[in-house]
Every structure is written in C-alpha cells, then in structure tokens.
Amino acid sequence: MKTLAQIFEEYSELPEFLGMELRSVNQEGRFGDSMLQVAIFRKDPEEVECLLAAGADPIGVGNTATRRCITRSVLICRKSLSVC
Secondary structure (H helix, E strand, O other), rough: OHHHHHHHHHHHHOOOOOOOOOOOOOOEOOOOHHHHHHHHOOOOOHHHHHHOOOOOOOOOOOOOOHHHHHHHHHHHHHHHHHHO
C-alpha cells in the first residue's frame, strides 16, 4: 500500500498541485480539486483508502454535485476494499 508521503510526492508532480507544498490531505489544488477528488478521478482505490485513513474529508470539498459524486465514489471504494 502506498504511504501518504508517497502520494504527496507523486501528486506534487501533477498539474493540479505542481509547485505547491502539499501539507494537508484536504488541501485544494490549482483547479479547486482536493487530493481525494484526484484519487477518485484517477480510479485508484489504494490512494483513496490512504487519504481517507489520513483524514481526507469526502464531504467538505467542491460544489454540491461534486460532493455527491465523491461521497458515492468513496462508498463504492470502501465497499470494494472492505473498509466499511
């Protein structure tokens, strides 16, 4: 499983977070997406699980439609990973 440090390092090279110092799992990137949103868009349940375990907030990011999408995606990821 990836560590949070590995995810921060990898994400720091993505356009969303390029040149930013990543300090929080709830930090928004240049385009308004959180790390959790990016992990979901990348369809990487391992990253989603790690970010959630580190305290990523699936509800407190983006607009209402985005929050609903993230919440559904998190529930699906958790179910597939048997984290619930």
